[in-house]
Amino acid sequence: MPYRSVVSPLHEVVQVPPHPRLRPGVQFYRGFRIHAGRPRERLELPVGFATLLLGFDHRITIGAVGAGRAADPAGAPRKTYTSLLAGIRTNSVIGVHSGTVHGIEVVMRPWAAYAMFGVPMHELTERLVDPTDVAGTTMRRLTDRLAEIPDWPSRFTELDRSLLRRVEDGPGPAPRILRAWDLLVGSAGTMPIADLSRELDWSERQLERRFREQLGLAPKAAARVLRLQHAMRLLVAGRPLAEIASRAGFYDQSHLNREIRTATGMTPGVFLSRTLHAPAAAARVDGTVTTLVLQA
Structure with a gap:
């Protein structure tokens, strides 16, 4: 609607x-x-x-x-x-x-x-x-x-x-790319790339070439973005960092901290504070916070 x-x-x-x-x-x-x-x-x-x-x-x-x-x-x-x-x-x-x-x-x-x-x-x-x-x-x-x-x-x-x-x-995407993207999104980026390759009956080299052509990133990089989005959803929902790291597929809490800081320029605590106190924050797709108003 x-x-x-x-x-x-x-x-x-x-x-x-x-x-x-x-x-x-x-x-x-x-x-x-x-x-x-x-x-x-x-x-x-x-x-x-x-x-x-x-x-x-x-x-x-x-x-x-x-x-x-x-x-x-x-x-x-x-x-x-x-x-x-x-x-x-x-x-x-x-x-x-x-x-x-x-x-x-x-x-x-x-x-x-x-x-x-x-x-x-x-x-x-x-x-x-x-x-x-x-x-x-x-x-x-x-x-x-x-x-x-x-x-x-x-x-x-x-x-x-x-x-x-x-x-x-237009050219139309390869059917197996659609399947690959659905599997990766469905796992929030945690599905091992080797498992994804076997599921599609593509070599990992074929998978990477098609991902880059039709999605833009190599499979591991795309999975990293999806894991980060999942982690941010859990962070905004108030889940503890250790739990987020485990559920979102990071090695440990330090790994999660580094990923968020690298991606956003903020520590998880600063990002959460800015999200909760900003004039506006937008959840644009599937509940994911994707936009943060810094100055309004």
């Missing part, structure tokens, strides 16, 4: 499922129009999905955590986007906008982005790119059309039409 949240006349979020033929690869659309009145800084945490952001009239500056907002995830000077396409990533980034943002976000499983854009997903790993870099001017024309449409339902209908055409013309 569509979900609509209006915090104030100047803050609107509308979330809906995509057309049935786009599911389960495309998980949801989120339309937003926000006028916060002052700049906002957001920590975007490591995620196991791809995101297409079609911005209508705003710009977002992206920087790497721990780099003083001076570098992007690849180490280059920070970059500013109106629209962007992001693949799966293992580290957090910080996004800053002026306080006014308006557009649509498409959240999808990594293999759905491969099916939609037809580019090897490892080219998007740990990166953010302008959608026109991978899809040409059709993405800019789509964004312009969506911005001109006056209501959300009509926008989502137009987005369905456009994305369905892309998926129908």
